[in-house]
Amino acid sequence: MRIGDGLAVVSTREIHMPGARGPQRVTPKAMAVLCLLADNPGKVVSRSALLAEVWPGTLPTDDVLTQAVTQLRKAFGAGMGDAAEGKRYIETIAKNGYRLTATVEWLADGESGGKEPGDSPASSAEPAPAPVAASDAPRPRVTRRVFVAGVTVLALAVVSGTFMLMRAARAPAAAVPDPAHGVGAPARPYRLITSAPGFELSPTLSPDASMVAYAATVRGRRGTVILVQTTSSAQPRQLSEPPAADVSDSLPAWSPDGREIAFARTERNGRCRVMIVAANGGGDEREVARCDHNDLLSFDWTPDGNGLLFGTMAGSDPSPGIRVLELATGRWRELDYDVGEDDFDYAPRYSPDGKWIAFVRNPQLGDLWRMPAAGGKPEPLTRLGTEIRGWSWLPDSRSILFGRRVDSQARLYRLDVARGRVDDLGLDDAQSPAVSAPTGMLAFVHRRPQFGIYRVDPLGSPDAPVTRMRLFESSGRDTQPTISPDGRQLVFTSDRSGRFELWHADLSRPRSLRPLEGVRPETRQAPVWSADSRKLLVAGWDERERASIYEVVPETGRATRLPIPLERPLQAVYLPDPTQLLIGAETGNGDMRLILYDRSRTPWRALQVVEGVSQARFDPVRRRVLFTRLSGDGLWQADLELRPESVRQVDATMPARWRYRTWAVTGDGGIDYLHRSPDCRARLSRIDSGAPATYCLDPEKLGSTNGFSVDARTGAVYVALATEDGTDIGFMALPESPVKFLLGIARWLNSFEKSTS
Template sequence: MTISNSPFHDADILRIGECTVTLSSREVQVPGARRLRRLTPKAVGVLRVLVRSNGRVVTRDELFAEVWPDTLPTNDVLTQAVTQLRKAFTADSEDGPAYIETIAKTGYRLRVAVSAVDPLERSAVPAGDAPTPPPVQPPAGRDVDVDADTDVDLAMHMDTDTGAIHTPPEPLLLAPIRPRSAWRRARRWVLLGVGLSMLLALGVMAWLLLHRDTSPSAVDAAVENGTRVIGSPQRPYRLITATAGFETYPTLSPDGSQVAYEASEEDGSGQIKVQTSGNAPARNLVDRPDGAVDRFPNWSPDGREIAFARFSGNGRCQVLIASATGGNVREATRCDGTELLSFDWTPDGSGLVFGSMVGTYAHRGIRVLDLASGRWRALTYAAHKDDFDYAPRISPDGRWLVFVRNPQVGDLWRMPAEGGPLEQLTDDAAEFRGWAWLGDSRQIVFGRRVDSEARLYQLDTEARTLRDLGLDDAQWPAVARSTNFLAFVHRKAQFGLYKVPVKDPARAQRLFASSGRDSQPMLAPDDRQMVFASDRSGSYALWWADLQQPQSLRPIEGLRPDTRQPPAWSADSRHLLVLGRDDQGEPHVYEITPRDEQLSVVPVPVARPLQALYLDDPDRLLVIERGDDQRTRMSLYDRRDWQRLATLYGVSQARFDSERRRVVFTQLGASGLWSVDASLSPASVQQLSADKPSRWRYRAWSVAGGGRVDYLDESSQCSSGLLRIADGVEAVSRCLDASRLSAGNGLSSSVDGNDVYVSLAVSDGADIGVMALPERPAEVFPAFVNSLKIKP
């Protein structure tokens, strides 16, 4: 439909209702609107057709023919164009009149009056402002000079030639000068500020581009120009040890040129070795007595000495200091009977700062030992009786002290170096595997267990930002004090599941062979079903199998299990309680029916569950959780209304002994084993073992038949030994495997106690790796950047 006789056929500026439309620039001026509206070309085409129709209904077909000729458009494109027109004719603060009416099943028509606007009138009458009266012309023959920015002087004056006084004519009625509105002046300054900000941003971007690292990554460097393979990508680190044994707990000289570490000997003992950060042969730091084990080396800030711990027979322990070149050994303190020993140098090298200690010289909390006088100074800060503070280290600038509270399921905490208020740096309840300061006293590198491996992370203690360093199977980091040179333990073990007859360990049988890492074997009470955690499929998952039908092995879909605690079976072997995480990393308790492949979230009223257990009462559930006060506790819940019935603090892991209707558990604050009745009555708590399990192996035990408890221990003579505890009496039952270590996060025993199901290392070993950490980019405007960071 073409309407050539429309009075608006050649008009460019139209008054449509109360709005002014400039067709050539596709602009719409709306009274009361803050800015111009701009239309799409198709919307303008639709508007032209509606205007030329003089108020009659225009069908959809006519609009398609006029605006979308020679195409096959859908109804959606026309609807979008009309919708844009309606929005363009609406003021910001109100719905506005309905300019375009929809005629059902037909088309559209324009409901408002349309008139053409003379371009001269348009330029003289700015949209949105009151019209300005035309200026009054001065009388003929009289010149009047009017400055638009000044007032006209109309006072009487004297003729200097004749002395006559002249009265001026009637004042001229000048056109009122329209002052700029306040918002326009403000807009000018805003636009100026935006422009300056953009220039500043461009300058910063240019600076960053000039100073960026243009060197290709290791992955990019493996291919030349994307056309030719050069080689495999280079690792960001290199291994400086390559033996069949274990090299652990590295420490670096201040300049990063030398590494000291603990090396396992053939007899199972430990020896401190020192070598350059290259692959040069290592030397022994000192000669050690027969039967002694030297561990935990720590280089002094001045690089002259190395402190380490020596463990001898009968529980004797010493912290010794030796010259870094060897010899001149002296004792700093005794640590007899201790466990999870941790210490570090003070920044000035005058003392050692110790974490919590147990044994003969036990002390709960962090202390500083002055080496010259031998005096201890305890730091004052908040701690509960069930807290164990581990690996304290003072920042290089001497301002902060950071430590790990309860490293089994703990977090990093910070306080002033002299003690005082605590500040929590992480909130993961994770299994920590060492940590170290970076040189600027703001950055921290730490290791923690994730799924089936341990990884390293870098934490900014001020911004609370965290990043993965991209190192697989890395733990126990150490950083040189003068450089960002990093050393760490690289352990890539493969674990398999074994069924081991207690009376004849030589007949051990491997289950479900694979090249992955299998752990946490949990046997059901029916002695037939088993679940375990594994990365055998490439991703970490929980697997289920019927042991009488090995081909039934399959992963449980929709679940990412947590590594901290093993699953728990119900008494009828039908259900499982498993801790897992959702896609956002939030922990949940899941209830699984593995045979039917059903999974659901249990709505436990806790934010951070760590373990869940069935009891003999189906309406009750035990949950180990970490509360808002950051304390770990075991709580008894009624599943019908989720009321908390009882609580026991400091529990790290628990198992339900159905034969004796008791809960057996370990604690964070001490080694050993305890039991409590099913109602968690404090009066029923009793200790079953004084020192087994240890704090670090708190998950390597299981409740067996007859009320027995089986514990996987290790010693220099037997890497995986079974310790059976019955009625509080401990006895070494068997050495399950003399050379292979067991995984420390899961164990199952058959109901009759004749077999144990363990995860043993198929291949194992640990080496020392070193690498230079990339420098943190300098902040161009640190104060401005810090002001933008969000604090937790």
């Protein structure tokens, strides 16, 4: 390809620039990115499209794409005296993607567009032809030999997962329609079938996919109700009838015969019931089970429709594992399978063929497991340790669709159970998938919130008005605000620049706000400041997608990966002794532990371990370690040596195990807990104090669930609140399997050969 003044040779992955000492070789992925951009010169190609096409079958991060673009820019900048000149070739479009700004000419093999590679325009023996736009590029004749080579490459691509690079290398640049012709943006693969303001949640499809039921907020009610509508965007009708305005009906589940819908009803006093109602609304609601409002409740129908399959319940009628409620008798039947004392098995569902039950074990860590439908030994299907945002079996019973939080958004992924392969479906801001197995149709929740960082002034009495001020306006998602011990610096995570990064500001100089390079932060664990406010411990991911802990110096921007002798560290905490660190890490079997390390020697030496810890904090006032557990609600403490005899419970109810990140240590050694109440979406409650107090930070705006902080000197609270929020239900046919997609490409190649031979 002739690209601007340069020549890109796809087969050798070399970019030749005038004045350069020699060709610049780039990685296969970088060349694949260039080919896709060259297919659309002057047009923006989204980051999600580039990631989905160039890194199929993986869970890519924005960093790998950024590195590929940086490599291309350096190659284009070679010979210009400054690698930054390469930015003129590839432009970053904030919050969207990239655009190739240079003209493109596709050339036959062996051509150089009138120049030899590396020649400057003046040194060419003949004048170079003027670059032409991709839409004007001549279509080269494709011979049978080229065609056969293309098919061979395509077959290899099934194994390597890089067929997109080869397709771009063999075909001429696609013509780009002139916008003046009235051609709009490419149609998205789904349509939103709801459009009301507020939230539509937990969709469930009727067996024939003609109807969808979901929980929704409606005007005049504090709680949610169950709505039903056709999947053709018709107006919904209210199915459930909550007895009061503050009662919430949620978690609808459609029966296999399409006649009934089960749902959960939660009242403000904590009463929780599982109800069943006719799907057509022509009957009374009936109660079939009691539950606890503090539970992370989950249930689904048995394949015969005669029972409900429940996940772990820890409330008034506890069960350590998965069990079945027989609707005719009201009896519970425990499934005989291996489940640990601290395990929590969530969202169990039978496979369409009835042979398996899959579930999420310990949702705080988030991995999918599977066992035979009759019970037995469970096996892990994934080892992601992530936030799984809903999941559903696919019709073949060999694949699973699940939502997963990635950086600042949730996306949908397909899991091939037999091979363990995970594919990104390329849907932004999508979660809670629901699949109709008989029809292969998919409904999901589409949510694209915006969060801003607010400072809430020191709290007085619970009845006093709260003063909020938003910091650092943006249209992105700013979360995890962490104030330094001296109260002068703030770091937070954000996608405001189009990629997920760690940002830093000196609060006395708002214009000092900038991203800290060299680390991609983890969304589940907020950064931790050192006592002198000079350094940060940041959980993140390295260039090879390995969980890592970095020590970051904001003043210089230097980020150092710590040599922690663990595969999956998730959190690090400073202690008064500089030779010691607390490390929270996954064990690899669905559990987590807190380890006290001596880092004065290499390799680090583990001094003490506490099992089942989901998050830890250091309280410098009372010189104690505070932590939450995977296995239950509440807060615990231990001494700085983590001695077993020092471990005791501080509070039995707060934080809830599912909000294990929304608590912070205050300057006087107290604990603040951010949660939601029926009358306040962002409520702050004091834990472990002589006079418990509660404050409503904002009655309407939801608080982020991945962390906040308190200024130790002034008591000001730094919190992320939703500035824009709401959800809709998306509806679409399931994307074709990779095999069907490749067969379609093969058919296209065959027709392409016939039309050009």
